[in-house]
Structures are given as C-alpha cells and as structure tokens.
Amino acid sequence: MPVNILFAARTVRWVEYEAPLRAALDAVGLDYVLDVDLPPETVDYIVYAPNSKVQDFTPYTRLKAVLNLWAGVEDAVNNPTLKVPFARMVDDAGLTQGMVEWVTGHVLRHHLGMDAHIVNPNHDWIADAPPVAADRPVGILGLGELGSACGQALQQLGFPVTGWARSPKTVEGIPCLTGPDGLREVLRQSQIVVLLLPSTPSTENTLNAETLALMPKGAFVVNPGRGPLIDDDALLAALDSGHIAHATLDVFRTEPLPKDHPYWSHPRVTVTPHIASETRAPSASRAIVENIRRGEAGEPFLYLVDRDAGY
Amino acid sequence: MPVNILFAARTVRWVEYEAPLRAALDAVGLDYVLDVDLPPETVDYIVYAPNSKVQDFTPYTRLKAVLNLWAGVEDAVNNPTLKVPFARMVDDAGLTQGMVEWVTGHVLRHHLGMDAHIVNPNHDWIADAPPVAADRPVGILGLGELGSACGQALQQLGFPVTGWARSPKTVEGIPCLTGPDGLREVLRQSQIVVLLLPSTPSTENTLNAETLALMPKGAFVVNPGRGPLIDDDALLAALDSGHIAHATLDVFRTEPLPKDHPYWSHPRVTVTPHIASETRAPSASRAIVENIRRGEAGEPFLYLVDRDAGY
Numbered sequence: 001m002p003v004n005i006l007f008a009a010r011t012v013r014w015v016e017y018e019a020p021l022r023a024a025l026d027a028v029g030l031d032y033v034l035d036v037d038l039p040p041e042t043v044d045y046i047v048y049a050p051n052s053k054v055q056d057f058t059p060y061t062r063l064k065a066v067l068n069l070w071a072g073v074e075d076a077v078n079n080p081t082l083k084v085p086f087a088r089m090v091d092d093a094g095l096t097q098g099m100v101e102w103v104t105g106h107v108l109r110h111h112l113g114m115d116a117h118i119v120n121p122n123h124d125w126i127a128d129a130p131p132v133a134a135d136r137p138v139g140i141l142g143l144g145e146l147g148s149a150c151g152q153a154l155q156q157l158g159f160p161v162t163g164w165a166r167s168p169k170t171v172e173g174i175p176c177l178t179g180p181d182g183l184r185e186v187l188r189q190s191q192i193v194v195l196l197l198p199s200t201p202s203t204e205n206t207l208n209a210e211t212l213a214l215m216p217k218g219a220f221v222v223n224p225g226r227g228p229l230i231d232d233d234a235l236l237a238a239l240d241s242g243h244i245a246h247a248t249l250d251v252f253r254t255e256p257l258p259k260d261h262p263y264w265s266h267p268r269v270t271v272t273p274h275i276a277s278e279t280r281a282p283s284a285s286r287a288i289v290e291n292i293r294r295g296e297a298g299e300p301f302l303y304l305v306d307r308d309a310g311y
Numbered sequence: 312m313p314v315n316i317l318f319a320a321r322t323v324r325w326v327e328y329e330a331p332l333r334a335a336l337d338a339v340g341l342d343y344v345l346d347v348d349l350p351p352e353t354v355d356y357i358v359y360a361p362n363s364k365v366q367d368f369t370p371y372t373r374l375k376a377v378l379n380l381w382a383g384v385e386d387a388v389n390n391p392t393l394k395v396p397f398a399r400m401v402d403d404a405g406l407t408q409g410m411v412e413w414v415t416g417h418v419l420r421h422h423l424g425m426d427a428h429i430v431n432p433n434h435d436w437i438a439d440a441p442p443v444a445a446d447r448p449v450g451i452l453g454l455g456e457l458g459s460a461c462g463q464a465l466q467q468l469g470f471p472v473t474g475w476a477r478s479p480k481t482v483e484g485i486p487c488l489t490g491p492d493g494l495r496e497v498l499r500q501s502q503i504v505v506l507l508l509p510s511t512p513s514t515e516n517t518l519n520a521e522t523l524a525l526m527p528k529g530a531f532v533v534n535p536g537r538g539p540l541i542d543d544d545a546l547l548a549a550l551d552s553g554h555i556a557h558a559t560l561d562v563f564r565t566e567p568l569p570k571d572h573p574y575w576s577h578p579r580v581t582v583t584p585h586i587a588s589e590t591r592a593p594s595a596s597r598a599i600v601e602n603i604r605r606g607e608a609g610e611p612f613l614y615l616v617d618r619d620a621g622y
Contacts, residue, residue, distance in 0.1 A: 093443070094443065097443045097444065097445070097469055098440060098441075098443060100468070100469075101419060101422065101423060101441075101443065101444055101468065101469070102423060104415070104419060104468065105416070105419030105420060105422070105423045105425065106425070108412060108415060108416030108419060108420075109416060109419075109420060109425065111412065111416070112412060112413060112416045114416065114417070114420060115429055117581055117582065117583045117584075118426055118429055118430070118581055119429070119430060120582070123570055123575040123576075123582075125566075125567035125568060125582075125584040126584060127567075127584040127585055127586055127589075128586070129409060129586045129589035129591075130409075130412075130586075132404070132405065132408045132409060132412065132591060133408065133412055134404075134408070153467075153468065156464075156467060157411070157412065157415065157464065158408055158411075158412070255436075256436035256438075257434075257436060259434055264434040265434075270428055270429055271428065271431070271434075271436075272428045273428075273436040273437060273438040274438055275438055275439070275440045275441075278440035280440075280443065
C-alpha cells in the first residue's frame, strides 16, 4: 500500500516543491502518492506550511507526522488538534548555509563600515581603516543549529564570539553564557549582537530599553531570528539617541513590514524582507523525505518540536 | 655599538609607529637608536615609505636593508640608488587579515544583493532569497599571500573558488589556472572576480574590453589589488551596458580618486578609499623588527622584493 502524502501549503509552493519532493521520494524507493488534495482519513503524512488551509487536523485519523516546511513553528505549535509528531524544517544546505551567509555578510558590513562607501554623495575619500575583526567582539543570542553555525563562521574570520543560550550549550570554540547575568555580560561586551533565539514567551523583548542600554555606545543590532525578540519602540529610541549605531532587521512582528512602519524610513535601520534563511526546495525536500523514510522504517523522527518549550 | 634605524615616512606615521616599533625592538632585546633624522653614513636600516623625502639612497653607505611600510613596492622598486635588500611589508595580522575581511565582506555584499536593501527608497518588500554560495563561483586573480588567504576564506563560506596566477601555485582546495587560456577560463566561469595581482607591466589592464566581455552577464568586479590592473574606460563601458552589474574598487591609478572621476558618480560603482589592506602599527612593527633581528643575526631577510619580477 502506498504512503499517502498531502502537500498542504500555498499553490506557489506546490509549483516549487512538487518535482524536488518526487525526486527525493523516488531516490529512497518509497511507494507513494503525493498530492495537494487527498481524503483526510487516508493521509499518512502532511508536508505543511502553517499558513495553509489545513488548520483542523481532527479529520486526519491515521496521520503519522506533520512535516513543517518552515523553520518557525510558533504559528502551529499551539494548535490543539495537532497531536501527532510535528517536525520543524532543518535544512542544513539551505536554511543554515543561507543564514550563515546573511549573518556573516551583515556583520562584516557593519564591521567594515560599508554603508559610508555605498552611499557617499559628497565623494569623500576618508581612508580610515576599521579595526581588525579580532578587536570587534560579537555576541550571538541563541546557540541552536543556526546560532552555532553563524558563531563558528564569524570566529573563523577572526571575530571574538560569545554566545548566550537559555540552557548551557557546548559549541567548539565559543564560550556560552546562560541566565540573566550571562545575558547582561554578553550585551556589555559585544559591539555587534546577532539575535537567533526562538520566539517563545520567555524570549519576547529580549532586547528592550534596559538591555539595549547595556550594549556599548555605537553597537550594532542584527536580527535574523524572530520579530518579537525586540521591543521595537525601545530599539527606535536607542537608534534615535545614537546609542545603537544601526540595526539590520530581517524579521518583524508583522510581515511584510507595513509601509508606514518607522523602521522603513529610519536612517539607522536596514530592512531585509525575511530572506536570511530560506528553505531551498531541493535540500528541504530531501530533509522532509528523510523523515518520511524514518517513519516508515520505524526509526525516530528528526527535529521534533518540543511543545512545552514551544520550539 | 647600537643598530641605527632611520624612520623615513611622513610625520603622521612616526606618531603612529614610534611606540610600537620601540616596543617590538625592546621585545627582541636589541641595542638600537631609532630616529627620524640620523647622519646617512651611520644608518643600518631604513624603515621606509615610498612617499618619504628619502629618494636618493646613495649617501647611506653602510645601509643593510630597506624595510618597506607598504605592501606595494612599485614606487620604489625602480629606484636605481636602492641597491641593498629591499623587503616589502607582509603583516599577516594586519594586511592579510584586513584584506580577507574586506574581500569576504564585499563578495558577500554582492552575493546577497545587499545594496537593494541598504538603499530602498520605495520600501519594497521583495523576498527573493539569493542562491547559496555554492552556486556563486568566484575567481581570484593573483594567488600570493593575500589572494590565497581570501580564496580560502571564501571557500570556507561555501563559494566555489578558482584562482589564476602567472606561475603555477598550490593552494589547498583551490584549483589554480595559469597563462592566457587559464585567465579566459576563470573569467568565463566566475560571477564575482577579485583582483589581487601585483602591479607590473605584464598585469596592466588585465581587465580590458576583451577580457571583461568573457565574464558572465551580471558579474561583479572587486578590485582591492592595484589600480592599473583595470582599463578604466573599458570597465565603465561594461558597466554602462549592464554586462558588469557592479564594480567595487579600493585602488585607483590616481589616489585619492579625483573628485571629477566618473567612478564617483557611477551608480554601479562603489569606491572605497584604499582601506582594504592597511598595515596596523603593532603587527607591522613586529614584522619589521623581525627582519632587523634577522639581519643582525646573519639570517636571511623575509619578503625580499624580486626586482626583475617587479614585486
């Protein structure tokens, strides 16, 4: 009997994913049916985007697992009808690599002071070399897959990197602090802070008026993590005062960022449109199919969401 | 008898270098005199900037070596009065690391399409993720100390890097092509080309109308090497036609770049003011003093200029 796989995401994603999913399924030799419309009681797995039409999982009576297309799960983790194993997307080849490139690029951009050369209307030749990376401490808040990979890439380039996580982590070469005192310490010593924490009630407004004030004057904020990690009003005030030199933000409480949001026109803010970490269909499809293969072989699923922690 | 060391560079450099040079000299335990003014016939070593007042070395009758403060030697290598060993600056901790940071930063900037977010007057939210680095081939022209280090840093970030050099080189993990056919091959396959060749008669106008036309449409040129490597008129024409998407240039035939030079106002050119690779006084001083120590100990000098090759 074939494995029945429902693809529950917007049509644009089906266009993008159908061929790579079939290629990945064929590669592992599964007998399968893959479609965007299947009788609910026949479905074994759902490849899922939290913004799909499927919000009530009750009719999916033989469902074995829901395999998220997104790294972020906060829109689905509290769905009380989702009772089967729920895996988030961990697509090393796309998500992690993309994030490492975006974070490394924007950290180097701020470190090198590139913006003053990219936009230089008076054609000023001001030959001030920046310090070397060894003199530019970077803090990474959140040391999961993404934070660890970004921290290691920055450290290889010469930046002194300190991490902070909710629970103690061991990442080769990166000192990791924990708890409220550790957070204050990382903020005090970091000229560039990168936010890669998950979005949970306990991480909301991690950067607020009090914690932003701990950062050195002229520091940079880089947020490719989640919008709610930042108290937006507090960040705008810190940018207005010049205490924070610049914020580069890829994620927001409302996306797309509303046209009238003050971030768009603030001279010390760069908005990027949630592109730091994008699943790329070929590698994401292989990751999803690996979980289906595991389910059929009776092996444990990878990357299951911890519903108590919320991520 | 003390070793007499003349510091022959502009006053601003003396202010910057005096203390770190003395610290480095003290650290190796030499008996020395270091000054900006010494009787020529008493001088053992000259710490030298090619734009200093010393242009005739004839009166320096007991000179043992000239130790350049700059990586570039083309302004001094043809001085017929300079007959003693002449060492260029190789300051790994400053020059090489600074170059790696500048090159990696600007390659990532073009790869990620950052400029469209840094300057986005219409506040457009266009969520096109770039390809991953693995799909963005980079060519490095010149595989000396700087080119090799930059190539390896880019490769660690995932870029496929191909190098080109005058003579065959072995750099771990980087295929190296040589000769005119090799140059054409590197240009054909590279979406981003980084110029790190020395400035010699044979490298002048390495990028010209013919070679620029070999690059893929929409490619990027990054020049932290030397101004004469590029035929400026040919580059401007390739930018005007859109064949080359953008050029980021740190070095020019005339520096500072004249206010009326078309590079300043071209929308597809970014000018940085010769800051990609700057000696940093502490590490540069240690490199210079190491050569003085070697001279006094009868050991061979490091980083001697090959006058026939011109670098």
